[in-house]
Each structure stands twice: as structure tokens, then as C-alpha cells.
Amino acid sequence: MELKERFLKYVSFDTQSDESSESFPSTDKQLVLLKHLVEEMKSIGLTEVEMDKHGYVMGTIPASKGCENAPVIGFISHVDTAPDMSGKDVKPQIIDNYDGKDIKLNDELMMTVEDFPELSFFKGHTLITTDGTTLLGADDKAGVAEIMTAAEYLMSHPEIKHGKIRIGFTPDEEIGRGVDYFDVEKFGAKFGYTMDGGLEGELEYENFNAASAKLFVQGRNIHPGSAKGKMINALQVICDLHQMLPVNMRPEYTSDYEGFYLLISMEGAVESAKSAYIIRDHDRDLFEEKKVILQAAVDFMNKKYGSDIVKLEMKDQYYNMSQMVKPHPEVINKAIEAMKMADVKPKIQPIRGGTDGARLSYMGLPCPNIFAGGMNFHGKFEYTSLDSMHKAVQVIINLAKLWAE
Structure with a gap:
């Protein structure tokens, strides 16, 4: 399945989490996408695929022959969308070869370059926006789609040498409960990366x-x-x-x-x-x-x-992950190298927020955050660059190669 098709499929699922809920996951509708991912992972040949009683989905890309002793790495994204705005009946708009000008979301709403100057970076890209009535869901279905696309590519290209790779999808990240029951030992990775950042090139290992x-x-x-x-x-x-x-x-x-x-x-x-x-x-x-x-x-x-x-x-x-990540410079250095291999300029910066990776780092899984290409999260101005998403897929594949060396 192509990256664009996969992303558009995922955003069609309403997976909004609910802070007022006492259940886990906080909404049953998140499980619909999580179950879909289980079947999709099985269909592309991943092993050890399962969803536990809390809704966590995990799977394995088996190590290439001769790479069984390489460090096990993991890639993680969350499926829920923010409670801030509806994620139901999302109607994505696709803009090919974006001209760098203001974008009309609907008859009443414009996304202007004056209000969102970052748009200038994306001139010439294929953008996917909202229709101005819902959020898009790129946070973090862009990350989910990138991980799945990279996994399918690695499974269909056995000539690419890599160690064992673990994949994890979580619910309820947007309400701060994303890894409340995440079993780090069962996940079994030595290092992880959350694909949950924004602008192309972002690499974050410091958070609030x-x-x-x-x-x-x-x-x-x-x-x-x-x-x-x-x-x-x-x-x-x-x-x-x-x-x-x-x-x-x-x-x-x-x-x-x-x-x-x-x-x-x-x-x-x-x-x-x-x-x-x-x-x-x-x-x-x-x-x-x-x-x-x-x-x-x-x-x-x-x-x-x-x-x-x-x-x-x-x-x-949660606490600043830097204390847990900095003692392992290789996890950052390989991410930098993987970006350069994908012709992406690394932008190391602190997160003015938090990710599942922050808590996972304190749970024993050092886990910096990598860009997924989405922008203006949690609202009607959310959009993503398909070009940047393709770059994120390549970064995942490059990391798979680098960790096997």
C-alpha cells in the first residue's frame, strides 16, 4: 500500500481520546484502528503481532540472516487524536505542487502564509490539509503510516540488512496516559524512536x-x-x-x-x-x-x-528525557546520520511539550523523537507534507540499516 493511501485510510478512523474517561483506552473507537493495524501487520508478514488487553499493538520485523545479534530497536507512534477538536468524518484536501500561497480550506476559512509562515518551507510539496471543520489526525497517524510503510518496504526487500525491529502503537498519548501500561520488557528493544515530531528534520531528545x-x-x-x-x-x-x-x-x-x-x-x-x-x-x-x-x-x-x-x-x-538519552549518544548520532542519508537537514531542538518517548525513557527505553511531517496539530489548520512523510519513511529504513552495521 502506498504511503498516501495508507495515511488517508488511517485518518478515516475516528480515534479521539477522552480525558474524562476512566477506562483504558479512554475510548473504544481507538481499538477499531488498533485492530485494523494488527491485521495489516500480519498481512505484510510481521511476526509476534498482538494486541494486549490494554490495546497496545506490537509486532516484529525479523532480523536479516547474519544480523541476529544487532541491537533490537523499536519505532513507536500513537493512534489517538486530541480531544481539542473533532477527528470524526475527516475530509482531507490534497494540494499537489503547493504554490507557497494562502490555502483556502473552505468558503469561510483561509490558512494564510502571514499567520503560518512555515508554509513557505513546503512550496512544491504535496500537502494534505483539513477542510476546516475537523483536525486532520497527522498527529500521529502520519507517524503510524510512516512506520507501517517502512515495515512493508523492509519486509519486501530482504536484501536490506537489519537487526530485529520492534513496532509499537499506543492509545491515549494525547491525554498523557499513552504508556501507563506499556510493557517495556515485553517490547524488548534496547533503544526506541517515537515518530511524533513536526517539521521535517526535527530531532528531539529534550522535553519539558x-x-x-x-x-x-x-x-x-x-x-x-x-x-x-x-x-x-x-x-x-x-x-x-x-x-x-x-x-x-x-x-x-x-x-x-x-x-x-x-x-x-x-x-x-x-x-x-x-x-x-x-x-x-x-x-x-x-x-x-x-x-x-x-x-x-x-x-x-x-x-x-x-x-x-x-x-x-x-x-x-513526566520528566525531561535528556537525562536518560544523553548517556547513549549513539541513539542520537545514528538518527542524525539517518537523516543526512535521506537528504534531510537535522534540526535538533527541545520539545515544548512531551511524547510517549519521554516516559518510556524513564521506563528503561531511551526514546528520542523524530519528525513525522505534520504541522499545526490539534486544530482545523492541521496539515502534513507527503514529501516530508516520504523522507521520514526513508529515515526509518536508514536507521534499520545503521543499527545493523
């Missing part, structure tokens, strides 16, 4: 340290006509506390290695209210400092009102 924080405020609702000295407006407490956090540490004011607090939700009434944050920083000390600042703001508000009206629940989510 991450925490979530939830605030619960118990106010005191008194009729406003007689509220003086009595009312505690829970919504106002939430707002006041938010204003105590550094303004310059919001995402809209940060870049590169700079961390942030992001207020992701706020709801309630005078009597009670709640809010939620994500906290991010590449530097572990600055990350811990951000948590201390938030705790200090909570303590101040409680002292101000003379009781514990604000409750804070804070939980670490």
Missing part, C-alpha cells in the same frame, strides 16, 4: 518536565446586599491567585527553553470554584521552583482568609 495542578476553592456566599465583611467570592479568589503567578511565565510570552504556567480551565460560582493548570519547564530546578511558587500563592490566600479555603492537588506527569 511536566506537572498538573488543580485548585479547589470553598467560598462563602452571602446576599450581596449584606455581604460586606462576610462574603468570600470563590471566583474572585481564583482570579486573585492567578494574578499572583508571574505574567511573563505564560505560554504566550515564552519560547525555546523557557517554562510556563498555563491556566487550562476555570469554573464555579461565588460559593465554590475550581481551576486547573499545567506547569512546564525544561530545567528541573526551575520546574521545582514553579511548583513552590504556586504552593506559596495558595498558602498566602489561605493565610489571608484565615482558613484553608484553597486546596491544591499537584502531580508530576
